[in-house]
Amino acid sequence: MPQACGKEKVVRAVTRCKKMRAENQGIIQGPARPKSAPKIPAGNPWPTKLMLWDAREPTRTPKMLTLIVFPPAMGLKSPSPFSMKAIALMQMSGLKYKIKAGDPRKAPKKKLPILIDGDKTIPDSTHIQAYLEKELGVDFDSWMNxxxxxxxxxxxxxxxxxxxxxxxxxxxxxxxxxxxxxxxxxxxxxxxxxxxxxxxxxxxxxxxxxxxxxxxxxxxxxxxxxxxxxxxxxxxxxxxxxxxxxxxxxxxxxxxxxxxxxxxxxxxxxxxxxxxxxxxxxxxxxxxxxxxxxx
Ligand SMILES: N[C@@H](CCC(=O)N[C@@H](CS)C(=O)NCC(=O)O)C(=O)O
CATH class of the missing domain: 1.20.1050.10 (Glutathione S-transferase Yfyf (Class Pi); Chain A, domain 2)
Known part of the structure; x- marks a missing residue:
């Protein structure tokens, strides 16, 4: 890897600081989506304009999303595969959100994770994915055949x-x-x-x-x-x-x-x-x- 020049180093340090400050406030954001579209498998008949990676803006910008998951344990941010899946989806989406530890007994379906968007509560990791896709315009999979x-x-x-x-x-x-x-x-x-x-x-x-x-x-x-x-x-x-x-x-x-x-x-x-x-x-x-x- 080429050595970073002075300016790049400063930019990286500032970005790191911003990220640490946001994380201290509990706000997390996945990495920015790459500007260039990924390679499309040969013969893929599906439209590419809706792909996750084309840096499309969400259809609606949520005020603040909160993902409620099982609290950290066993060396993981969340020891629940479903909570971890939801965290991974949020990171992939590039949307800003907060993670909070919760209690499944208080959740609508008595399971975690749940996503809170204003007055809406979305239980179940699969429904969270669908919500990100349908309501917030995130596209995970349209490149797939x-x-x-x-x-x-x-x-x-x-x-x-x-x-x-x-x-x-x-x-x-x-x-x-x-x-x-x-x-x-x-x-x-x-x-x-x-x-x-x-x-x-x-x-x-x-x-x-x-x-x-x-x-x-x-x-x-x-x-x-x-x-x-x-x-x-x-x-x-x-x-x-x-x-x-x-x-x-x-x-x-x-x-x-x-x-x-x-x-x-x-x-x-x-x-x-x-x-x-x-x-x-x-x-x-x-x-x-x-x-x-x-x-
Ligand atoms: N289908 C749900 C499954 C969620 C789930 O099973 N969560 C477990 C933790 S991994 C849970 O909340 N268990 C609490 C309980 O069953 O009381 C999803 O995809 O989110």
Whole structure:
């Protein structure tokens, strides 16, 4: 990389200072969108003028968006893959927003993340993505063709409806002491066991209802290893999931992988993200490209 000249260094330092000041006030903004459009895959029949990267202004400038997520734990800004996905989408959007830690019991659907835009509350990471697209003009995916859309949807389900539950089992059931310390470390010791046992019971019920909890630990690990391998094999040496251009599926994949990579309880323990150099490099690449806060 060429050495930065004096003026560039000053500009970078000023930008860094501005960013730190904004972050101190809790305001975050993803990196500016590149001015030049990315390479369009040959034969893509879809319009390119609506792409995320063409520096289009949002259709409406929101006053201030607030994303409510699970509080930091396990070395992550948020240890919830869905909260991390929403943070990743916000970073990709380039919109200004604040992150606040919240309590799912107070959320409309009793789950996090939720996005607040003035008097509107949008629960669910998928609906948050749709809101950014429809209401605020952010375009994550219009460069994708129907085949890519279909593959993305399948991997989204793999991450959110299957591998997610492997993670829940490994964290809450197999590594209960770690989860207790990370999630309830600030609760007074006498209360801690009581609260943890209550939450763990709910998690067990959810795991059983979903079905994952009916399998043995070995079987659950094997499901996880197969999912991670599928992600690693599909990604191969591509920079992002479908090549040079990141899309909303990258927010899902990144959020899933980073929740596997950073906490001390990778799921599955064998065949985890750390054992695939391309997945580790992908996490680093996404993190750097979108300047992910606190990862
Ligand atoms: N479909 C939702 C799922 C969100 C979700 O499951 N969040 C979990 C944390 S990872 C949650 O809030 N759990 C609280 C609870 O179930 O009580 C989304 O995409 O946002």
């Amino acid at each position: 129907p085949e890519q859309m279909a593959i993305a949807q399948s991997f989204r389900c793999l991450c959110e409806d299957h591998l997610y539950w492997v993670g829940v089992y490994v964290r809450w059931i197999e590594n209960a002491d770690y989860a207790k310390a990370e999630f309830f470390g600030k609760v007074p010791p006498l209360m801690r066991n009581f609260v943890f046992n209550m939450v763990q019971k709910q998690v067990r019920t959810a795991l059983y209802g979903q079905g994952m909890g009916r399998h043995t630990s070995k079987e659950i690990h094997a499901f996880g290893a197969t999912d991670i391998k599928a992600i690693a094999d599909f990604l191969g040496e591509k920079p992002f999931f479908f090549g040079d251009t990141p899309g909303s599926i990258d927010a899902v994949i990144f959020a899933t992988l980073i929740n596997n990579l950073v906490p001390k309880t990778p799921f599955p323990p064998e065949g985890s993200v750390r054992s695939y150099p391309n997945l580790v490099a992908y996490c680093e690449r996404f993190n750097e490209r979108f300047d992910m806060p606190g990862v």
